[in-house]
Amino acid sequence: xxxxxxxxxxxxxxxxxxxxxxxxxxxxxxxxxxxxxxxxxxxxxxxxxxxxxxxxxxxxxxxxxxxxxxxxxxxxxxxxxxxxxxxxxxxxxxxxxxxxxxxxxxxxxxxxxxxxxxxxxxxxxxxxxxxxxxxxxxxxxxxxxxxxxxxxxxxxxxxxxxxxxxxxxxxxxxxxxxxxxxxxxxxxxxxxxxxxxxxxxxxxxxxxxxxxxxxxxxxxxxxxxxxxxxxxxxxxxxxxxxxxxxxxxxxxxxxxxxxxxxxxxxxxxxxxxxxxxxxxxxxxxxxxxxxxxxxxxxxxxxxxxxxxxxxxxxxxxxxxxxxxxxxxxxxxxxxx
Amino acid sequence: xxxxxxxxxxxxxxxxxxxxxxxxxxxxxxxxxxxxxxxxxxxxxxxxxxxxxxxxxxxxxxxxxxxxxxxxxxxxxxxxxxxxxxxxxxxxxxxxxxxxxxxxxxxxxxxxxxxxxxxxxxxxxxxxxxxxxxxxxxxxxxxxxxxxxxxxxxxxxxxxxxxxxxxxxxxxxxxxxxxxxxxxxxxxxxxxxxxxxxxxxxxxxxxxxxxxxxxxxxxxxxxxxxxxxxxxxxxxxxxxxxxxxxxxxxxxxxxxxxxxxxxxxxxxxxxxxxxxxxxxxxxxxxxxxxxxxxxxx
Numbered sequence: 135x136x137x138x139x140x141x142x143x144x145x146x147x148x149x150x151x152x153x154x155x156x157x158x159x160x161x162x163x164x165x166x167x168x169x170x171x172x173x174x175x176x177x178x179x180x181x182x183x184x185x186x187x188x189x190x191x192x193x194x195x196x197x198x199x200x201x202x203x204x205x206x207x208x209x210x211x212x213x214x215x216x217x218x219x220x221x222x223x224x225x226x227x228x229x230x231x232x233x234x235x236x237x238x239x240x241x242x243x244x245x246x247x248x249x250x251x252x253x254x255x256x257x258x259x260x261x262x263x264x265x266x267x268x269x270x271x272x273x274x275x276x277x278x279x280x281x282x283x284x285x286x287x288x289x290x291x292x293x294x295x296x297x298x299x300x301x302x303x304x305x306x307x308x309x310x311x312x313x314x315x316x317x318x319x320x321x322x323x324x325x326x327x328x329x330x331x332x333x334x335x336x337x338x339x340x341x342x343x344x345x346x347x348x349x350x351x352x353x354x355x356x357x358x359x360x361x362x363x364x365x366x367x368x369x370x371x372x373x374x375x376x377x378x379x380x381x382x383x384x385x386x387x388x389x390x391x392x393x394x395x396x397x398x399x400x401x402x403x404x405x406x407x408x409x410x411x412x413x414x415x416x417x418x419x420x421x422x423x424x425x426x427x428x429x430x431x432x433x434x435x436x437x438x439x440x441x442x443x444x445x446x447x448x449x450x451x452x453x454x455x456x457x458x459x460x461x462x463x464x465x466x467x468x469x470x
Numbered sequence: 471x472x473x474x475x476x477x478x479x480x481x482x483x484x485x486x487x488x489x490x491x492x493x494x495x496x497x498x499x500x501x502x503x504x505x506x507x508x509x510x511x512x513x514x515x516x517x518x519x520x521x522x523x524x525x526x527x528x529x530x531x532x533x534x535x536x537x538x539x540x541x542x543x544x545x546x547x548x549x550x551x552x553x554x555x556x557x558x559x560x561x562x563x564x565x566x567x568x569x570x571x572x573x574x575x576x577x578x579x580x581x582x583x584x585x586x587x588x589x590x591x592x593x594x595x596x597x598x599x600x601x602x603x604x605x606x607x608x609x610x611x612x613x614x615x616x617x618x619x620x621x622x623x624x625x626x627x628x629x630x631x632x633x634x635x636x637x638x639x640x641x642x643x644x645x646x647x648x649x650x651x652x653x654x655x656x657x658x659x660x661x662x663x664x665x666x667x668x669x670x671x672x673x674x675x676x677x678x679x680x681x682x683x684x685x686x687x688x689x690x691x692x693x694x695x696x697x698x699x700x701x702x703x704x705x706x707x708x709x710x711x712x713x714x715x716x717x718x719x720x721x722x723x724x725x726x727x728x729x730x731x732x733x734x735x736x737x738x739x740x741x742x743x744x745x746x747x748x749x750x751x752x753x754x755x756x757x758x759x760x761x762x763x764x765x766x767x
Binding site: 197200202223224227228231232234235236239240241242243244245250253254257258287300303306307 | 492659660661663664665666667668669670671674678679682683
């Protein structure tokens with residue numbers, strides 16, 4: 135990963151607010167700020183992990199990236215070309231594919247596995263015979279014997295096998311980036327490990343770049359080069375995996391890491407690191423969105439929204455007043 | 471690379487495991503359901519009876535005789551008795567099946583085609599298209615179906631074609647609504663999202679991914695409507711809006727025989743019995759289809 139070179143994927147001020155149509159004539163009764171002006175970069179060949187609680191905007195971000203949802207504003211720049219500008223959405227999708235969480239819902243129950251995989255290339259102009267041959271090749275690449283699995287239907291496969299098919303389908307375009315939206319979260323631990331190994335192998339074989347979305351901090355740590363922590367549609371912290379896990383800067387990241395189950399009985403978590411639910415994203419709190427649950431919150435946190443601020447270590451950014459000099463916050467260690 | 475997999479030697483072709491398709495599974499489960507199979511046999515028997523009525527019927531259904539009016543069931547030469555004009559009941563019931571089935575099945579079939587197109591379009595496109603189409607459908611929904619059928623037939627005038635037309639209009643809204651709700655649900659499933667992410671056109675996605683998963687439940691619902699259509703058609707004839715005498719049709723026969731209910735109650739009830747048997751057979755058939763199409767069973 136060379137930070138100097140232009141990033142493969144660059145996201146600028148990406149925003150999506152979902153209107154709540156309440157009134158009879160579709161009057162908007164407020165908006166859900168699912169993703170609120172986030173910016174980040176993904177370098178070629180790296181894996182960016184995205185973590186956060188349910189409803190923090192992880193999946194919306196993934197769907198915005200592949201344009202399954204139209205963003206309200208913001209730019210997605212792939213390979214130096216703006217999607218929707220110099221690059222059409224159709225061209226973007228050949229380079230960026232997605233694997234969904236629910237392996238069963240991701241496959242049409244009426245199609246055989248070879249047809250499911252061949253569908254994408256076929257509708258993009260590949261002759262059917264070639265597309266089917268490609269499907270067989272991809273099946274063996276993801277560890278499924280084509281002779282046994284090509285003619286099967288999704289309900290005859292196990293969850294892990296289905297997710298392998300979904301990965302094969304995403305690879306059918308030879309994409310540069312694969313977005314894995316909780317792709318292993320629904321699998322058994324043993325199967326999850328196999329699929330993660332498969333993903334690691336595919337990455338090195340095909341030179342892929344991953345955006346790896348998960349709520350499982352252990353898995354994200356294992357898979358990612360850099361990690362982005364999201365809270366209520368905002369980026370709380372983003373940085374290299376080692377720096378972020380060893381020296382988390384944002385109180386929310388600290389709470390998340392403290393909530394990780396420990397294998398060591400002497401290091402049990404005795405008090406809950408974080409209490410309550412995330413606030414309603416329809417009316418997010420003013421100022422820092424985390425201040426209602428933050429034990430370091432001070433006056434400034436309820437008044438001013440913190441921006442992502444570069445920490446002393448390179449490439450590690452956090453959006454917390456405690457780390458911003460002269461913000462009016464006395465710092466994390468003052469009260470802790 | 472793997473082109474050799476497609477044009478593979480014989481031993482590969484033999485090893486390739488092709489699973490039986492979805493519909494062959496449905497057929498297998500359907501055949502194991504005795505109630506549904508009996509219902510299917512009854513429906514097929516009724517259809518055959520109607521198609522081959524001239525060969526099956528023992529007498530001319532139109533030949534009347536004042537001398538043998540309202541004979542009871544079991545009269546020699548008239549196994550199911552005679553009606554108020556002395557016509558053979560058995561022959562009239564057999565011939566009556568032609569019009570009754572025609573008026574039961576045709577409107578539902580046409581409404582199934584039109585309603586599915588409207589519902590899938592509204593459901594897949596969503597947004598404003600959905601609002602315009604479904605609110606228009608809702609206008610028709612505001613009328614009770616019987617009233618709507620009577621009003622339309624009454625306005626268009628009596629006759630078989632007008633009866634079919636008004637029944638078709640009556641059945642489009644419910645079918646469109648079911649198709650719309652199923653499509654809306656299917657559209658949100660991730661395989662449709664994955665298909666969209668592959669850059670396929672809306673038409674291709676609907677053809678490959680939506681249609682097959684929507685048409686099944688809609689078809690089951692439509693078969694359930696056949697019995698309703700049959701009863702409504704009989705109702706129209708009963709009111710003198712559908713088929714006109716002397717054509718044999720079960721609803722019309724029920725109407726004309728109601729005056730004889732005190733004289734020959736069993737004979738007078740026969741057309742009603744036919745309507746009952748037919749509609750319950752279609753209902754059981756659609757129930758059987760429904761459970762056979764459920765992958766989880």
